[in-house]
Amino acid sequence: MRIVSLLASGTEIVDALGLGECLVGISHECDHPPHLLDRPRASRPRFDPEGLSSGEIDDAVRKAMIEHGSVYEIDAAVLERLAPDIIITQAVCEVCAVPTSGVREVLGARGIEAEVVSLDAHTIDDILASLGQVARAAGNPEVARGPGSSLRRRLDGVRAAVRDVRPPRVLGIEWFDPPFAPGHWVPEMIELAGGLNLAGEAGRPSREVSWEEIGDLDPDALLLMPCGYGLEAAREDADTHAERLERVAPRAVAEGRAWVVDASSYFNRSGPRFVTGVEILGGLLHPDRLPAPDSEVAAVWTPSV
Incomplete structure (x- = not known):
């Protein structure tokens, strides 16, 4: 093969x-x-x-x-x-x-x-089903059972940890110029990790928005996740658009609840590491319930002076 x-x-x-x-x-x-x-x-x-x-x-x-x-x-x-x-x-x-x-x-x-x-894949279930799709094409469907079960158990662990929390209102931004609200599986990731997604629809394509459209949301948390960018590239691009980001999420930025993440590895791709992305989000939104993520994959964003 x-x-x-x-x-x-x-x-x-x-x-x-x-x-x-x-x-x-x-x-x-x-x-x-x-x-x-x-x-x-x-x-x-x-x-x-x-x-x-x-x-x-x-x-x-x-x-x-x-x-x-x-x-x-x-x-x-x-x-x-x-x-x-x-x-x-x-x-x-x-x-x-x-x-x-x-x-x-x-x-x-x-x-x-x-x-x-x-x-x-457009949803979390679609991503998990992709393992079986590749395994069947390779003529060995049984090899998908173990990895699929392991990923589901990890998701269940996050779900259980945040089951009774009060979900913070989360604004994710998947591109800055022009701004895009995340779609496909990312809104599901935010909800599964114990957040309330404010912009973008699960199972639908990421959507171009205007700064004015998201300007009155005043989220509790801001997730900066430009598509295809690692952590440092995301930070640099966020700094370029700092004035607009501060205007969109003043409380989140002031309270240290604005984060840049390694979006390319853990959020944008429809592969197994999206589960790590859910765990990262859970640790950011609810550090009293889940381990805080490593600084190499997520970090508090504050505008550079």
């Missing part, structure tokens, strides 16, 4: 299932787990985001979509050489990862015969 994952969360799922030896290729964005990162990369972005602000990235994404219909390019020669039996991709967001439609187009053009496994 030869698997190519063109999706970062897909690579993490392959590893969680113990199928790493079958993985022969990965995408440009795959960065976890470390022991699988020596595989050939079968995709690349159409622009280099390094050093760009969130507004500049947004402009580049929109331009790539207009000119090419996609933000990413599949390396067809690499894919052909890898001769995969299975290719893991997604159709949830054309901006976030290589889309299923692009994969099918390359397969048809090159005459590559491979099963396309599209992991189209």
Whole structure:
């Protein structure tokens, strides 16, 4: 069995299932787990985001979509050489990862015969079901039982810890320029961790909002989680938009309940580490009930002077 994952969360799922030896290729964005990162990369972005602000990235994404219909390019020669039996991709967001439609187009053009496994998760249950989807495609559905049960037990642990709490009102912001309210599984993560989500709808795409639209929410807690950003990049981008963020959530910032998180690893991806994201949130919102997260994955945000 030869698997190519063109999706970062897909690579993490392959590893969680113990199928790493079958993985022969990965995408440009795959960065976890470390022991699988020596595989050939079968995709690349159409622009280099390094050093760009969130507004500049947004402009580049929109331009790539207009000119090419996609933000990413599949390396067809690499894919052909890898001769995969299975290719893991997604159709949830054309901006976030290589889309299923692009994969099918390359397969048809090159005459590559491979099963396309599209992991189209929109909810927490969908993410958990993705483990079984990959396991079945690999011909070994039983390997999903253990990892799936373990993830559910951890979620149940958080749910039990915060069952009788008074939920703080939480505003999550998934992009700053323009601002986006989180969608898909993230609102569920906030609620499961004992918060009341104020903007964004579970199971629906992340939604562009205006600063004026969220300006009167006055949340108890502010969660800064720009899509695809690690902790330090999120902090730097938040600092760039500090004036607006302070205006949107004055109490949360003043009371030390505004946080930046490693969104790329634990919130944006539809892979197993979203459970760690729920645990991180539980520790931030209810430190009397759950362990505080490590400073490398979440930190209090205060505007730099």
